[in-house]
Amino acid sequence: MSATVTFEVPSPYDPAAEPKAVTLSYARVGAGEPLLLLHGIGHHRQAWDPVIDILATERDVIAVDLPGFGASPALPDGFPHDLPTMTAVFSALCEALDLDRPHVAGNSLGGLLALELGREKRVRSVTTLSPAGFWSQPERRYAFGVLLAMRRAARSMPAPLVERLSRSAAGRSVLTSTIYARPGRRSPEAVVAETLALANAQRFTETLKAGVDIRFTDDVPGIPVTVAWGTRDLLLVRRQGVRAKRIIPKARLIRLPGCGHVPMNDDPALVARVLLDGSR
Structure with missing residues (x-):
């Protein structure tokens, strides 16, 4: 069912500043261990619709509209739409929804956010589909x-x-x-x-600009990480998956044959299996 939640988020840049209220739109369905789903830039939570019903047979699935995308309003004034702020927002969302270290899966920008949550030990597993942040500058x-x-x-x-x-x-x-x-x-x-x-999308340009200097260069030790890449990804080419494997040596690197950058619709059964396996 579609819902909204409003919660307080502390500034990632000024711990002494007053927390600000953030509102996000989300849909929640299923039962089992919680699985948080994060979409890519310019998309909305409905990107996950092709796999939701399969996932919900084994997981409590929470698909969220990122701030400034879909039905979620932009962040309040003074909160940039950058990686540290987004990570703080989703950490606070987990507390607001009483999600005790959920599994998290993300596509593209959502994959980068999922890895950040994993690096900070806020989640129990990370599964990413063509995550951003493993590019060269030309790419x-x-x-x-x-x-x-x-x-x-x-x-x-x-x-x-x-x-x-x-x-x-x-x-x-x-x-x-x-x-x-x-x-x-x-x-x-x-x-x-x-x-x-x-x-x-209200914050497309601001969010994109915030990613200009982003490179994910840290390992994510201590939790299971899966990195899956479509063989027909035209946006973030699949050799970036090999870089991700070098940076996160214990990650599972999986090919998604015949899938593009947003693979959930190209092969729902395969992607759902990857997401469930990654969260086991």
């Missing part, structure tokens, strides 16, 4: 350029055009082939919703 510039182009395209298209394109497999490919290897499998309604989510 980062390429990815950011593609994301900016996607954002411009989404904002320039009238809603009736998006709806018309979504009705055919070819049209859905035009709208989403950068992130899906099999865009024709995405439902028309989902394609319309995520195109509008990208166009209307």
Whole structure:
């Protein structure tokens, strides 16, 4: 069921400052050990819909809209949309929802956030799908350029055009082939919703700028880490997974054959299995 929660978050930069109220939108379903799901930049929590029902058979699944994306409002004034602040927000969210060190899984930006939560020992396992932060500078510039182009395209298209394109497999490919290897499998309604989510994302630009100098360079010892990469990822190329394995030597590195950057829709059964195995 969709819900919102408001909670206090201390500043990661000034411990003496007054905590600020943050509100996030989320959906929660299932039973079992808690599993927190974090989506990528410009997307929304519905990115996880293809795997939610499978995960919910074994997990208490909490899919969250990141601050300034989907139905979640932006962070309050004085809170930048950067990695330390986002990590503080999700640590406080776990306390607000009484999640005692949940499992966490993330895609792209959400994968980077999941790894940060793991590095700080806030979670019991981390599973990442094409996580951000393992790029070279040329690869980062390429990815950011593609994301900016996607954002411009989404904002320039009238809603009736998006709806018309979504009705055919070819049209859905035009709208989403950068992130899906099999865009024709995405439902028309989902394609319309995520195109509008990208166009209307309140903090897309600020969040993207905050990632310019981000590189994930620390090991994540003491908890299980899984890094999965689609073989047809056109945004963050799969050799970045090899870098992730070098940095986190004990991580499981898994190939997702035939999957793109957002693999949940390309092969829901495979991705759900990876997420459940990673949280066991």
